[in-house]
Structure formats: C-alpha cells, structure tokens
Amino acid sequence: MSTDQPAKNSLNALTSLKAGNQTYHYYSLPEAAKTLGDLDRLPFSLKVLLENLLRNEDDTTVDRSHIDAMVQWLDDRRSDTEIQFRPARVLMQDFTGVPGVVDLAAMREAVKKAGKDPALINPLSPVDLVIDHSVMVDHFGNASAFKDNVAIEMERNHERYEFLRWGQQAFDNFRVVPPGTGICHQVNLEYLGKTVWSREQDGKQLAYPDTLVGTDSHTTMINGLGILGWGVGGIEAEAGMLGQPVSMLIPEVIGFKISGKLREGITATDLVLTVTEMLRKKGVVGKFVEFYGDGLKDMPVADRATIANMAPEYGATCGFFPVDEQTLNYMRLTGREAQQIELVEAYAKAQGLWREPGHEPIYTDKLELDMGEVEASLAGPKRPQDRVALKDMKAAFELLMETAEGPADAEPDPKMTSEGGQTAVGVDNSYHHASSQMLELDGTQTRLDPGAVVIAAITSCTNTSNPSVMMAAGLIAQKAVEKGLKTRPWVKTSLAPGSKVVTDYLRVGGFQEALNELGFNLVGYGCTTCIGNSGPLPDAVEKAIKDGDLTVASVLSGNRNFEGRVHPLVKTNWLASPPLVVAYALAGNVRLDLKKDPLGQDREGNPVYLKDLWPSQQEIADAVEKVKTDMFRTEYAEVFDGDANWQAIEVPESKVYEWTDASTYIQHPPFFEGMGEEPDPIEDIKDAHILALLGDSVTTDHISPAGSFAPDTPAGKYLQEKGVDPKDFNSYGSRRGNHEVMMRGTFANVRIRNEMLDDVEGGYTRHVPSGEQMAIYDAAMKYQEEGTPLVVIAGKEYGTGSSRDWAAKGTRLLGVSAVVAESYERIHRSNLIGMGVMPLQFPEGTDRKSLNLTGEETISIEGLSGDIKPGQTLTMTVTYPDGGTESCDLISRIDTANEAVYFRHGGILHYVVREMLKSA
Known part of the structure; x- marks a missing residue:
C-alpha cells in the first residue's frame, strides 16, 4: 500500500478535529472503540501502534485480525501476532547513513543494469540524516580546538561528505543536516520531532x-517527547525508506511507575543509571517499557529524554513517556510553532493519548521506583547496566584490580603538590606501585598510577541534551576555578x-569560561568520545600506559562504555553525569572516594571536597532559567545550510553515483553481484568450520568496531597498500562506505576473545586445516578460497549494543x-536476517560448553533446504576431530513471516530490488 493511499476504514474511525485555525482528519481510537470495546487502559505506546494499523488497513499487510489482536492484548497482556508498522519517518546518522546511501546507490546501479529507471530506488518516507559521528577529539584543552577539529574533520571526511552531498540532490525525501550542527538525537528532540505529524491526503x-x-540505537531518546520510535539496523531502515513496513510482534509492555522526587544533589544521570x-x-529485551505515575508530573522532558535515550542499555525496544503538559512546555521552550503545539494538545486529548493524573494502563508486568531513593552513581567498567554508587567507586576499582591483575599495592597519594599548590593524586615518589610510570607533561615530572583518569569527556546525546546536568557541570567548574583548582x-x-x-546557554550562564579554564573547551558538536572518537592520548601518556601495562580509566557522560570502544588503551570506562566528569578531571583518579577524599587544595592549601563544589538544586534551577526559546529558534533557523566548507563541496548532478576505484571511503559493495530475478534455493550447511567461538555479551562493537585501528591490522595494511598514511586512517566508523575496510575490521576489536585460542585478545582465529593462527579476516578469505562454509558460535546476548548494520554485513562478506x-539482542538478530545470515539459538541446557566445542570441530545444519518458516527447529551435527559426532536441536530465530521472506531472498535489500523490478 502506498503511503498516500487511504485506509479501508472498516471501523468507520475517520473523523475530524479543530486545532488552532486548521481542521484535521484522523483515525479515531474512541470511534473505533465503539466497535472494538473499551481501549482506555491499553498502554499509550500500543495505542500509537493501534492507530497505525487503523490508518494503514488494506486487507493485505493490515487486516481486521491484526486490529483485533491489539484489543485481545488487554486480556492476555502479550501476543504472538505479527503486525506491520509503518513509521512516519526515518532518522539516520552518518556512520550508519553513509553505508545506507551506499546501498541505495548500489541498488540504483542494479536497477540500471536490469534496464530499468534507477529513480525507482527513492525514499518514500521522509529521511533526515544528521552528520554527527565523524568529528574526533584531535585537539583539546585550548581555544582553537573546535576550529582545528572541524578543519581536520572536513579534510579527513571530504570523500564521504561529497558522497552525502550527492545523495542530498539525487534522492527525493532526503535531507542532510551538515557537520558541526549537533547530535542526531538531540536535533531530533529539539527540532525535528513533531509529536503529531500531519500531511495532505x-x-x-x-x-x-x-x-x-532510526539507524542508531539511541533513536529511543525521542520517546521522551511522546514520540514512538526505536533503533533498527541500517538495512531495515533502508527497506522502510523504500516502502517496506517494519515487521514486528505485538510487544509485551512493562509499566515502570515513577513516584517521589530526586533528593538534593542527585542528577537525572543518577536516575537513568538506576533505571537502567x-x-x-x-x-526487558524485545519489550516496550512505558513510564507512568505521578512522579511524571514535575519531570521535565529533558529528564525523560535522558531516561528514554538509554533504552538500548536497559535492553528494551523503547522507553515511552506519554504526552502531557510537560510535553507542551518543552515544545514551547524549543520554539515549535503555536499551531503545532495546539495540534499536539487537541489530538492527544481526542485520541486518549494524553496522560491524566492517576491513570494506570494495563501492563504485562510492572516495577516501581521512588526517586527519593536514587543515589549518586556511575556505571562501569564496561557495561552501562553495571551501576556503582559514587561512595563505592574506590572499592569497585580495587576489586577490579585484584581480580584482573592481583592486588593493587599503592593508593593514589595526595601528598605531593603540582603547579598552583593543588595536590596531584598519585605523585608521591616514595609510594610506588609496581606498574606506576613516571612521565613528563608540559615540562613537569609526574606519575601515572593505576586508576588514573586519562579521559574526562562531557559528551553524548544522553546528557548534553539536558540543561540541568550541563549547568551543574558549569557550576562545579566555576566554583573550582574560584578556589584555584586545576585539572590533573x-x-x-x-x-x-x-x-x-548548549553553547549558547553555557555562555549566557557564564560557565563556558570556567569550563575552558579546566580544559573543557568546545571540541565539536558530535558524539566524539562516546562512539570511540576520543582521538589520541598525549604521546607520553600512551607510552606510560603501554610501558606499565596500566589499567587506567575514562569518565564520560555518554551511554556506552563497552570494551575497546572509548580508546584501545583505556581498559575501564565509567559513565557519569557531566558534573562528576568535571570532578574526576580534578581528582585525576577513580581510586579515590569522592565522598571523603579531597579533590585537591585551594590557593591557601586547604583541602577542597566535592561537597564544597556541588551546586544546590536551586542554583541549578536558577541557571536553567537562562535557557530561552530564542536560542533554539536562532540555532535551528538554518539547520540544513551548513558552513562555507560544506556549501563549497561540488558534486555531479546524476541519478547514478559515479564510483571510482581510487576512493578509500566509498566503494561499490558486492551485495548485488550475480543477483538473479529469482533467489537461489537455500541449502543445508555441510561441514562448516567455526570461524570464531565466542562467550557472553559479545557486542556489535566487538563484531564491528567503530574506533581507530593500527597499521598492522588487515584494514591498516589494505589502506597502506592504497597509499594511505596511518595518520590518515580515520576510524572504522568513518570508513563504512568501503566494504574492503569493513570486511577486514569484522571481529577485529582489540578486546574480543576467541575461545579457539588461549590467552589471545583481539581479532584472531585458528585456520583449522593448517593449524595456523591468523587474523579472522585472513582465515575467512582462506576458507572462501577452499570453498568451506563458516559458522560463528557464541553465548548469551549476542549482538548487544549499537544498531550496527556492518556487524551483519561484515559477517556475511566473511562467508x-x-x-x-x-x-x-533484538536489532542484531534482525540485521543478520537482513543480510541473509541465519541466526540460530541453542535450546535451554545446550551451549558451546555442554557440547565441548573447541573450534576444531566441523558443523552441519539440516532443515534449511525446505520451506523456511518462523521459529522452526533445525538439527545441528557436530563432528569432533576424533571422528565422533553429537547432534542437537537448534531454534531458528527467524521470528516473523516477513523475515522468512527476506532470508529466502538472501536479504531484505535483495527482496526490495526484486519487488521494484517486478512492479516497474
């Protein structure tokens, strides 16, 4: 069904309302309820899905049985019914957006080769791509950092930006927000999101x-504004752009009741780490979470968005907040038009989507939090859900050191002073830890100890979208500077x-100058440290870490801290509120108890504690009052224009992209090579070798890292062969338009552990026929030459983390x-299917350990050659090196009929191209 075709309207639900000076038609849930029965206690998020079904009823993709199943949910509180969801729009960032546009360009090429008009491939739904993942922290701690980083970004990413400029003019319904504007989720919250959409029909x-x-996991942030949305793989998003509905089971909905208020000194970040x-x-993996309760009455959208943002970290599809007065307040603050605000209020109230005091929908299950019980917290060292109370941080790190390396001998010692009379943690030379390292920084001898904070970054959409925590960081910086404290x-x-x-209100609040004094100068508008673009550490620091094999720390106001993500040399990474990021920059080490130990000394030599700097709620509230509507209107007035550098990029006006072999950023991917009009039959897997044997919680960062890579890696060697100097490698994330780099980067995270090898960290495996240890990419190419099929075996929560389509694309290209x-995890499972890789699940009680797998075995899987159906049982036979065999059942994690169709076609994009060609 086209997006402009009216629905069947079998329930006579189409009616109208007036808002402002405009009459709107809409598919009314109260009208439908006259036939369906009372819908009032359906969760708000499911009401949104039900309206979507009413509006798209066509007796093909949506029929009455789907609508009835939504009503039946009220009795069962869960459902096995598959529905087709058509989102109003698609949001992309550039790391996932570039490969998305590469795929669209490749699809146009395939259509052209088939003798049809390439313009058949065009987004049918509005698409916004925000360039926010490319800026790196190359320069920091000085007034020219922003300007210098932007200059490097434009030079480093010129090929990519040229390609996106081409896409901007080649595709309809496709807008690009240029670099240096903001993070996609924050731009979405502050500007793009409408809460209620409207169009002419x-x-x-x-x-x-x-x-x-959206093609980023944290698309869920927009749920704080009463907008239902979540992250999908880039592959699934591309299909959605091209008119394919999102196939999903009607979800379970977990109700999370919020009551009480945060205590003095507790931030929204502390709240979200507790909720996570x-x-x-x-x-709650694969489920919706919906927040309710009277605690929402005074919770601003900024705090709601902070919680909604972290849905991937707590594992839910989304964390939804219904529309209420706070929604309207935020829309007014951010400069939305009066007509739009009136529509939101009128529509939400008419549809039963407005949160009323005391209203409690029916939920699958519930849990509750009194916000008065939340305490100051961080999360780490490598998972966002591993909350550590601030008062327990020292003990948590000590335990980590004991379990990882044996006991840490030395305490950071605050006896020796550095410049300005401030204590320098861990500089007392009389108190050495075996692995502590002396180094010289800015002409001064100092010492780096275990637990040293080598990165302190105020970054990421999660917290920089929230004025209360940003102002708190500014207030701490201001007070620290007044007392003469300095960053370590x-x-x-x-x-x-x-x-x-954010820059506008920090400046108006008078805080940017103090932040600059402590080295928190503006480095760019983007995700930076949170996605691995932390940039290099000073040479002396990197050398000290390597020489002492030091376990050091980063503290960041981000949402992700997976192994190897922030910086390859930083083994422990701690999520924290922006004010705590400033505090740890002053303290310099996570092995301090900031509740008891001083951060440093003032000019008179008196100890200064965190409590001396921490602002009151009233101080923060007074600062937040300085955030004004005009700031939003001014900054978003020319949001799509870009600076002179962006506007100067020239691109050819053509429907089909002009690929060039010389590019190391954009290459024509091989996904559609040899694609016939009909898909090849699926065959059973016979005598496959195991490419990697992996444990639990393998993330998409492990499978497809986003950050930097070394010259001696397969990707580094490839680029050097192409004449690229290592200093110009950029990152894996920025190279996602080049499949040659990304194949070589698959399973190449420096912290991944392949259980086929003993005590080896990094992207290596054993090529079983030769017994040789080599890079996973090199082994995969050898197996391809030998015609050997491959499988990957893993533990629980495979694919946790970012909605990274290259984690599936790379897997497919490795064979x-x-x-x-x-x-x-939900998104990666879907991405694997979208690329034609079968996700299979061990039944309860069976795993790699119970089967005694070492990686030396061969694997055969039967049941694929028949009719692929959702949830079917297949048989895996393991043949051991001694010739013995063992068989077990496996469960297909193709969960829906649509997914089965996509898999039969070799992937979702192949299906879409074939359907387009048939209809042309």
Whole structure:
C-alpha cells in the first residue's frame, strides 16, 4: 500500500478535529472503540501502534485480525501476532547513513543494469540524516580546538561528505543536516520531532502520531517527547525508506511507575543509571517499557529524554513517556510553532493519548521506583547496566584490580603538590606501585598510577541534551576555578555538546569560561568520545600506559562504555553525569572516594571536597532559567545550510553515483553481484568450520568496531597498500562506505576473545586445516578460497549494543552462513536476517560448553533446504576431530513471516530490488 493511499476504514474511525485555525482528519481510537470495546487502559505506546494499523488497513499487510489482536492484548497482556508498522519517518546518522546511501546507490546501479529507471530506488518516507559521528577529539584543552577539529574533520571526511552531498540532490525525501550542527538525537528532540505529524491526503489534512525508526540505537531518546520510535539496523531502515513496513510482534509492555522526587544533589544521570540497572535485572529485551505515575508530573522532558535515550542499555525496544503538559512546555521552550503545539494538545486529548493524573494502563508486568531513593552513581567498567554508587567507586576499582591483575599495592597519594599548590593524586615518589610510570607533561615530572583518569569527556546525546546536568557541570567548574583548582595534567578533557544551543546557554550562564579554564573547551558538536572518537592520548601518556601495562580509566557522560570502544588503551570506562566528569578531571583518579577524599587544595592549601563544589538544586534551577526559546529558534533557523566548507563541496548532478576505484571511503559493495530475478534455493550447511567461538555479551562493537585501528591490522595494511598514511586512517566508523575496510575490521576489536585460542585478545582465529593462527579476516578469505562454509558460535546476548548494520554485513562478506548463540539482542538478530545470515539459538541446557566445542570441530545444519518458516527447529551435527559426532536441536530465530521472506531472498535489500523490478 502506498503511503498516500487511504485506509479501508472498516471501523468507520475517520473523523475530524479543530486545532488552532486548521481542521484535521484522523483515525479515531474512541470511534473505533465503539466497535472494538473499551481501549482506555491499553498502554499509550500500543495505542500509537493501534492507530497505525487503523490508518494503514488494506486487507493485505493490515487486516481486521491484526486490529483485533491489539484489543485481545488487554486480556492476555502479550501476543504472538505479527503486525506491520509503518513509521512516519526515518532518522539516520552518518556512520550508519553513509553505508545506507551506499546501498541505495548500489541498488540504483542494479536497477540500471536490469534496464530499468534507477529513480525507482527513492525514499518514500521522509529521511533526515544528521552528520554527527565523524568529528574526533584531535585537539583539546585550548581555544582553537573546535576550529582545528572541524578543519581536520572536513579534510579527513571530504570523500564521504561529497558522497552525502550527492545523495542530498539525487534522492527525493532526503535531507542532510551538515557537520558541526549537533547530535542526531538531540536535533531530533529539539527540532525535528513533531509529536503529531500531519500531511495532505485527498485534499484533507491528515493528522497522526509522529513515529520513526532510526539507524542508531539511541533513536529511543525521542520517546521522551511522546514520540514512538526505536533503533533498527541500517538495512531495515533502508527497506522502510523504500516502502517496506517494519515487521514486528505485538510487544509485551512493562509499566515502570515513577513516584517521589530526586533528593538534593542527585542528577537525572543518577536516575537513568538506576533505571537502567533495575530494568536490566528485570529483563526487558524485545519489550516496550512505558513510564507512568505521578512522579511524571514535575519531570521535565529533558529528564525523560535522558531516561528514554538509554533504552538500548536497559535492553528494551523503547522507553515511552506519554504526552502531557510537560510535553507542551518543552515544545514551547524549543520554539515549535503555536499551531503545532495546539495540534499536539487537541489530538492527544481526542485520541486518549494524553496522560491524566492517576491513570494506570494495563501492563504485562510492572516495577516501581521512588526517586527519593536514587543515589549518586556511575556505571562501569564496561557495561552501562553495571551501576556503582559514587561512595563505592574506590572499592569497585580495587576489586577490579585484584581480580584482573592481583592486588593493587599503592593508593593514589595526595601528598605531593603540582603547579598552583593543588595536590596531584598519585605523585608521591616514595609510594610506588609496581606498574606506576613516571612521565613528563608540559615540562613537569609526574606519575601515572593505576586508576588514573586519562579521559574526562562531557559528551553524548544522553546528557548534553539536558540543561540541568550541563549547568551543574558549569557550576562545579566555576566554583573550582574560584578556589584555584586545576585539572590533573594527564587528563584529556573535552566538551562536545549535542547542539549549538548548549553553547549558547553555557555562555549566557557564564560557565563556558570556567569550563575552558579546566580544559573543557568546545571540541565539536558530535558524539566524539562516546562512539570511540576520543582521538589520541598525549604521546607520553600512551607510552606510560603501554610501558606499565596500566589499567587506567575514562569518565564520560555518554551511554556506552563497552570494551575497546572509548580508546584501545583505556581498559575501564565509567559513565557519569557531566558534573562528576568535571570532578574526576580534578581528582585525576577513580581510586579515590569522592565522598571523603579531597579533590585537591585551594590557593591557601586547604583541602577542597566535592561537597564544597556541588551546586544546590536551586542554583541549578536558577541557571536553567537562562535557557530561552530564542536560542533554539536562532540555532535551528538554518539547520540544513551548513558552513562555507560544506556549501563549497561540488558534486555531479546524476541519478547514478559515479564510483571510482581510487576512493578509500566509498566503494561499490558486492551485495548485488550475480543477483538473479529469482533467489537461489537455500541449502543445508555441510561441514562448516567455526570461524570464531565466542562467550557472553559479545557486542556489535566487538563484531564491528567503530574506533581507530593500527597499521598492522588487515584494514591498516589494505589502506597502506592504497597509499594511505596511518595518520590518515580515520576510524572504522568513518570508513563504512568501503566494504574492503569493513570486511577486514569484522571481529577485529582489540578486546574480543576467541575461545579457539588461549590467552589471545583481539581479532584472531585458528585456520583449522593448517593449524595456523591468523587474523579472522585472513582465515575467512582462506576458507572462501577452499570453498568451506563458516559458522560463528557464541553465548548469551549476542549482538548487544549499537544498531550496527556492518556487524551483519561484515559477517556475511566473511562467508559466515549462520550464527549459533544462546540468545540475541533484538536489532542484531534482525540485521543478520537482513543480510541473509541465519541466526540460530541453542535450546535451554545446550551451549558451546555442554557440547565441548573447541573450534576444531566441523558443523552441519539440516532443515534449511525446505520451506523456511518462523521459529522452526533445525538439527545441528557436530563432528569432533576424533571422528565422533553429537547432534542437537537448534531454534531458528527467524521470528516473523516477513523475515522468512527476506532470508529466502538472501536479504531484505535483495527482496526490495526484486519487488521494484517486478512492479516497474
């Protein structure tokens, strides 16, 4: 069904309302309820899905049985019914957006080769791509850092930006927000999101909920504004752009009741880390979470968005907040038009989507938090759900050291002073730890100890979208400067806001100058440290870490701290509120108890404690009052224009992209090579070798890292052969338009552990026929030459983390036919299917350990050659090196009929191209 075709409207639900000076037509849930029965206690998020079904009823993709199943959910509180969801729009960032546009360009090439018009491949839904993942913290701690980083970004990414400029003019319904503007989720929250969408249809203005899917996991942030949206793989998003619905099971919905108020000194970040821990323990993977309760009455959208943002970290598909007065307040603050705000209020109230005091929907299950119980917290050292109370941080790190390396001998010692009379943690030469290292920074001898904070970054959409925590960071900086405190010399500091509005209000509040004094100068508007673009550490610091094999720390206000993500040399990474990031930059080491130990000394030599700097809620509230609507209107007035550098990029006006072999950023991917009009039959897997034998919680960062890579890696060698100097490698994330780099980077994270090898860290495996240890890429190419199929075996929560389509694309290009794991995270499972890789699941009680797998075995899987159906049982036979065999059942994690169709076609994009060619 086309997006402009009216629905069947079998329930006579189409009616109208007036908002402002405009009449809108809409598919009314109260009207439908006259036939369906009372819908009032359906969760708000499911009401949004139900409206989507009413509006798209066509008796093909949506029929009455799907609508009835939504009503039946009220009785069962869960459902096995598959529905087709059509989001209003698609959001992309450039790391996932570039390969998305590369795929669209490749699809146009395939259509052209088939003798049809390439313009058949065109987004049917509105798409916004925000360039926010490319800026790196190369320069920091000085007034020219922003200018210098932007200059490097434009030079480093010129090929990519040229390609996106081409896409901007080649595709309809496709807008690009240029670099240096903000983080996609913050731009979405502050500007793009409408809460209620409207468009003309049959001469009438049709209103409906603003919904979206995005190619970044943290698309969920927009749920704080009453907009239902979540992250999908880039592959699935591309299909959505091209008119394919998102196939999903009607989800379970977990109600999370919020009551009480945060205590003095507790931040929204502390709240979200507590919520994340609680929901991870509850188990909400693949479920919706919906927040309710009277605690929402005074919770601003900024705090709601902070919680909604972290849905991937607590494992839910989304964390939804219904529309209420706080929604309207935020829309007014951020400069939305009065007509739009009136529509949101009128529509939400007419549809039963407005949160009323005391209203409690029916939920699958519930849990509750009194915000008064939240305490100051961080999370780490490598998972966002592993919350550690601030008072327990020292003990947590000591335990980590004991379990990882044996006991840490030395305490950081605050006796020796550095410049300005401030104590320098861990500089007392009389108190050495075996691995502590002396180094010289800015002409001064100092010492780096275990636990040293080498990166302190205020970064990421999660927290920089929230004025309360940003102002708190500014207030701490201001008070620290007044007392004469300085950042420790080994700390790399950075400030990367999610939008230019942050810069405006920090400046108006008088805080930017103090932040600059402590080294938190503006480095760029982008994700930076949170996605691995932390840039290099000073040479002396890197050398000290390597020489002493030091376990050091980063503290960042981000949402991700997986192994190897922030910086390859930084083994422990701690998520914290922006004010705590400033505090740890002053303290310089996580092995201090900031509740008791001083951060440093003032000019008179008196100890200064965190409590001396921490602002009151009233001080923060007074600062937040300085955030004004005009700031948003000014900064977003020319959001799509870009600076002179962006505007100067020239591109050819052509429907089909002009590929060039010389490019090391953009290459024509091989996905559609040899694609016939009909898909090849699926065959059973026979005598496959195991490419990697992996444990639990293998993330998409492990499978497809986003950060930097070394010259001696397969990707580094490839680029050097192409004449690229190592200093110009950029990152894996920025190279996602080049499949040659990304194949070589698959399973190449420096912290991944392949259990086929003993005590080896990094992307290596054993090529079983030769017995030789080599890079996973090199082994995969050898197996391809030998015609040997491959599988990957893994533990629980395979594919946790970012919605990274290259984790599936790279897997496919390495020749992996199937992944067998104990469980999957939602998006990666979908991405594997979207690339034609079969996700299979061990039944309860069976795993790699019970089968005694070492990686030397061969694997055969039967049941694929028949009709592929959702959830079917297949048989895996393991042949051991001694000739013995063992068989077990496996469960297909193709969960829906649509997914089965996509898999039969070799992937979702192949299916879309074939369908386009048939209809042309």
